[in-house]
Amino acid sequence: MLNSRSHRPWTSRRAGPRHARPARIAIGVALASVRVFASGEGNAVAYSYQYYGDNNKCHVSTNLAHAQLKLGDHWTAGVDMTLDAITAASRSDDKARIIDATTSATRTTSRPASVLGSVDAITSASRTGEMRKEFGATLGFLYDFIKLFRNDPNNDDPTSFSASGISSVENNYTSRTVSGGIAQDLFQRNTTVGLRYTISFDQYSPPARFLPPVGHESWDYFGDGRRITESATFSLTQGITTTTIASVIFGYGRDRGYLDRPYYVITVGDTGSGLDSLYQEHVPPEKENITAVAKFNQYIPILDGSSIQLDYRYYQDTWSTRSHTIGAQWYFRFLNNWVVRPEYRIYYQTPAFFYSDIYYVPQPYMTADLKYSPFIAHTVGGKISFEVRDFVKPSDSPYFALFPTSISIAFRDYFRGGPTDPAVLERHYSYYGSSTRTSGGGEPGDGEAEAGDGEGDGGGGLFRGFNSYWLQTGIQFAF
Amino acid sequence: MIRILRTSLSILAAFWLLLNANCAIMQWQRQYLGDPIMYFDKDGDETKLNNHIYPRREGSGGGYGGAGGGCGC
Numbered sequence: 001m002l003n004s005r006s007h008r009p010w011t012s013r014r015a016g017p018r019h020a021r022p023a024r025i026a027i028g029v030a031l032a033s034v035r036v037f038a039s040g041e042g043n044a045v046a047y048s049y050q051y052y053g054d055n056n057k058c059h060v061s062t063n064l065a066h067a068q069l070k071l072g073d074h075w076t077a078g079v080d081m082t083l084d085a086i087t088a089a090s091r092s093d094d095k096a097r098i099i100d101a102t103t104s105a106t107r108t109t110s111r112p113a114s115v116l117g118s119v120d121a122i123t124s125a126s127r128t129g130e131m132r133k134e135f136g137a138t139l140g141f142l143y144d145f146i147k148l149f150r151n152d153p154n155n156d157d158p159t160s161f162s163a164s165g166i167s168s169v170e171n172n173y174t175s176r177t178v179s180g181g182i183a184q185d186l187f188q189r190n191t192t193v194g195l196r197y198t199i200s201f202d203q204y205s206p207p208a209r210f211l212p213p214v215g216h217e218s219w220d221y222f223g224d225g226r227r228i229t230e231s232a233t234f235s236l237t238q239g240i241t242t243t244t245i246a247s248v249i250f251g252y253g254r255d256r257g258y259l260d261r262p263y264y265v266i267t268v269g270d271t272g273s274g275l276d277s278l279y280q281e282h283v284p285p286e287k288e289n290i291t292a293v294a295k296f297n298q299y300i301p302i303l304d305g306s307s308i309q310l311d312y313r314y315y316q317d318t319w320s321t322r323s324h325t326i327g328a329q330w331y332f333r334f335l336n337n338w339v340v341r342p343e344y345r346i347y348y349q350t351p352a353f354f355y356s357d358i359y360y361v362p363q364p365y366m367t368a369d370l371k372y373s374p375f376i377a378h379t380v381g382g383k384i385s386f387e388v389r390d391f392v393k394p395s396d397s398p399y400f401a402l403f404p405t406s407i408s409i410a411f412r413d414y415f416r417g418g419p420t421d422p423a424v425l426e427r428h429y430s431y432y433g434s435s436t437r438t439s440g441g442g443e444p445g446d447g448e449a450e451a452g453d454g455e456g457d458g459g460g461g462l463f464r465g466f467n468s469y470w471l472q473t474g475i476q477f478a479f
Numbered sequence: 480m481i482r483i484l485r486t487s488l489s490i491l492a493a494f495w496l497l498l499n500a501n502c503a504i505m506q507w508q509r510q511y512l513g514d515p516i517m518y519f520d521k522d523g524d525e526t527k528l529n530n531h532i533y534p535r536r537e538g539s540g541g542g543y544g545g546a547g548g549g550c551g552c
Binding site for chain 2: 048
């Protein structure tokens with residue numbers, strides 16, 4: 001009888017190179033572990049697509065995939081991936097010299113001798129594109145410590161811990177975020193208190209011609225265009241009645257480092273005389289903010305169920321910006337599985353202390369970004385979704401079988417007014433695209449293509465304010 | 480005057496919440512509170528996408544407690 005092993009030389013070839021075996025073994029063990037620990041209930045995968053467009057000639061297509069896995073009774077794990085494909089008009093300028101806002105010091109390093117002292121510093125208007133890739137992972141742990149300590153089997157006040165990490169990379173910008181939180185249910189789940197802390201480490205890497213000069217206070221704050229963003233929130237959620245629930249969230253945030261955008265420029269001087277100069281945006285390197293959010297949700301027993309959700313946010317920061325945001329959403333379900341949600345949001349803010357429609361002489365801090373100006377914005381939108389209620393996975397189904405549980409489509413329109421003074425309009429036009437009047441949205445890799453500012457004329461030749469819209473579709477499966 | 484009014488309302492709201500904290504809603508009374516249309520953050524992915532848009536348009540952002548990746552916007 002032949003030795004079967006000796007007559008199967010292909011088995012060694014199929015096993016692949018020796019160095020690949022540990023990786024395969026690890027993957028196999030990981031998959032086996034998932035199969036052992038995943039409980040089956042609570043597992044979901046979801047996919048969302050969003051299309052964004054505005055009259056600033058910026059278009060963004062976003063694909064978001066998200067998976068959540070329940071591992072046993074206490075652990076959950078999630079991963080998500082986001083891809084933003086951005087197209088926008090680049091800025092055009094052929095008439096002015098760009099000077100640093102704070103200093104005209106020349107460079108002695110590998111950076112350019114002057115900030116943007118050549119006329120081709122901002123190239124001709126054209127369509128540009130970039131891709132942002134974001135990956136995130138979340139780990140959660142749920143355990144009823146109170147039940148354990150009180151030795152009371154009827155207690156139901158679990159504690160949940162969560163930690164997440166996010167990495168976002170685009171052509172000239174990277175961001176790393178870590179976050180941790182704890183939430184504690186109290187009074188038989190009638191009250192939930194929560195704490196969360198988030199810190200982000202970001203870094204700009206613009207092309208050399210956009211680098212600020214040596215000694216730039218923001219660029220050199222942490223060195224090399226880095227910024228650190230922190231936020232901490234405390235939340236309290238309370239069941240008020242059998243049909244009412246409310247929540248308050250208090251937050252504190254701090255941004256430090258290079259908070260400028262190197263591709264934003266400001267016209268200083270007399271535009272009409274042609275004696276103006278362009279400066280890079282420069283904002284203070286530190287900002288602190290506080291927020292207070294109140295949410296209120298009321299159930300209304302009409303149709304197959306309905307609820308009205310109201311929320312308010314107050315914001316104040318050390319740049320003198322204060323804002324008020326009020327949102328209202330009305331959910332109503334019909335035919336058991338269909339949910340429709342019209343919504344409205346209004347936003348009001350005061351300007352940052354350094355914002356001005358026109359700068360006649362250089363200031364220590366300057367920006368042309370209308371998001372720092374005083375304005376009121378409105379959002380109207382709606383969503384319709386089909387949702388399977390109380391889904392229970394069939395016991396005889398294959399482990400990785402997918403069951404669609406919801407599909408939805410949503411639309412929002414965001415609009416705000418803008419300056420009406422002709423002198424201001426001329427100034428804002430001159431910021432972006434002096435000859436073509438093509439509005440500025442982004443340079444390749446600057447990450448600002450999403451930051452349409454409303455300075456654009458929308459291609460129509462008259463300033464109409466800023467208008468954007470976005471369409472979202474999503475589908476979710478349980479497995 | 481407005482400051483006093485604000486403070487008074489805040490204290491009143493806090494007192495109201497604490498008072499209601501002792502009036503537990505029993506498990507069998509939560510059929511409405513447990514309905515998904517009563518969730519504050521019903522669709523996390525939708526919230527994430529929206530929270531990536533508004534701060535790029537407005538001078539303020541955050542405060543809702545979620546973690547998000549930064550961008551150079």
